[in-house]
Amino acid sequence: MSTSSNSMHIAIAFDENYLTPVYVLLASLFENNQGESITVHAIATGISSIQQNELKQYVLNYTSTICFYSLGDDFANDFAIPATLWWTPAVYYRIMFPALLPDYVDKFVYLDTDIVVVGKLRKLYNTVVNDHPIAAVCDFVDSRPDLGINEPNSYFNSGVLLVNKDKWIQKDITGKCIEFIKNNPEKLIYVDQDALNAVLVNDWQKLDSRFNSMFKENSSNISMKQLRSALKDIVIVHFTTQHKPWSVLGENRLRYLYFKYFEKIPKKYRVRYNDFLWNRHRIRKFLEIRLGEVLAEYPTLNGLWRKK
The missing domain is CATH 3.90.550.10 (Spore Coat Polysaccharide Biosynthesis Protein SpsA; Chain A)
Structure with a gap:
C-alpha cells in the first residue's frame, strides 16, 4: 500500500x-x-x-x-x-x-x-x-x-x-x-x-x-472517572446495538462524548433525540436508566437507596 x-x-x-x-x-x-x-x-x-x-x-x-x-x-x-x-x-x-x-x-x-x-x-x-x-x-x-x-x-x-x-x-x-x-x-x-x-x-x-471500542466494553459497574481514564488510549468510540446516544432509552454511559461534539454542529441539525414520545412508560424508563447511572457513579447514594 x-x-x-x-x-x-x-x-x-x-x-x-x-x-x-x-x-x-x-x-x-x-x-x-x-x-x-x-x-x-x-x-x-x-x-x-x-x-x-x-x-x-x-x-x-x-x-x-x-x-x-x-x-x-x-x-x-x-x-x-x-x-x-x-x-x-x-x-x-x-x-x-x-x-x-x-x-x-x-x-x-x-x-x-x-x-x-x-x-x-x-x-x-x-x-x-x-x-x-x-x-x-x-x-x-x-x-x-x-x-x-x-x-x-x-x-x-x-x-x-x-x-x-x-x-x-x-x-x-x-x-x-x-x-x-x-x-x-x-x-x-x-x-x-x-x-x-x-x-x-x-x-x-x-x-x-x-x-473500535464498542458498547459491551463500557461496563456499567465502574465509575465515570474510571471510564474517562480508559478513554486515554481509545481512538474510536462506536455506539453499537440499539443503545444510540440519540435514543431516549439509550444506555451507553459514554454518550456524553456524542453530545460534546453535538454542540459543535449547526444548530438546525441539533436534534437531541429522534425517538422522543410523550409516553409515560418511556419517560419512566428514561428516568430509571438515568437514576441507575447516578447510583452507579455514587456508591454511597446507591447504598442508601437500597436500604429504603
Whole structure:
C-alpha cells in the first residue's frame, strides 16, 4: 500500500435519517485531528442539494474536503434487511467504496455514522495491512459456522475498516459480497457485516480494540472517572446495538462524548433525540436508566437507596 500522500481518506455512508450523527462524527474527527489533511468520501442518499452544500461548507470550515458519490436509486433495495429499528439499505453502501473512489486513493478508513473519533486517526491510518483487503477489530461474536467461521475471535465488526483498496479490487470483494448477499439472505443477521466476514474468512488483519471500542466494553459497574481514564488510549468510540446516544432509552454511559461534539454542529441539525414520545412508560424508563447511572457513579447514594 502506497504512502506517497499524507492526506487521510475517510469514507462514510448514510441516508437522510442520519444527518445529525454524521455532523457529530465529522466534528469529532476534525476536532481531534487538527493539522491533518483529510478528504471525506460520502455515499449519501435522500439528502437535498442544499444539505450537500451545507455539509461541504461545514467540512471546508475545518480546511478539509468532502466528495459525494452516487449509487443507483434501486441499489440494495432487493437486499435482505432484518426487521430492526435502525437499519436501512444504506448499511450496504460501504461495500461499494473501492469501486467508486479515484485511482489515487489506495487506502481509506471507513467509519460508521454511530461513531465519535476521540483520538488521533493517523495511528490507524498508518497501520500496515500487508496483503489483506482490510484490517478490522474483532466483534463479540465467538463463531459463525454458517458463515464458515469456526474459530473464536475470527469475526470482525465492519463499523471501522482500514481498506487496502488495491487488494480489495484484485480479489473482487465487492462482487463476492453482492453474490453472497443475494444467495444467502437467511444468513444475514448483521447484513453486509456478515457478508464481508463470509467472504474474508482468514483474509483480514486484526486491529487493537482501541480503534473500535464498542458498547459491551463500557461496563456499567465502574465509575465515570474510571471510564474517562480508559478513554486515554481509545481512538474510536462506536455506539453499537440499539443503545444510540440519540435514543431516549439509550444506555451507553459514554454518550456524553456524542453530545460534546453535538454542540459543535449547526444548530438546525441539533436534534437531541429522534425517538422522543410523550409516553409515560418511556419517560419512566428514561428516568430509571438515568437514576441507575447516578447510583452507579455514587456508591454511597446507591447504598442508601437500597436500604429504603
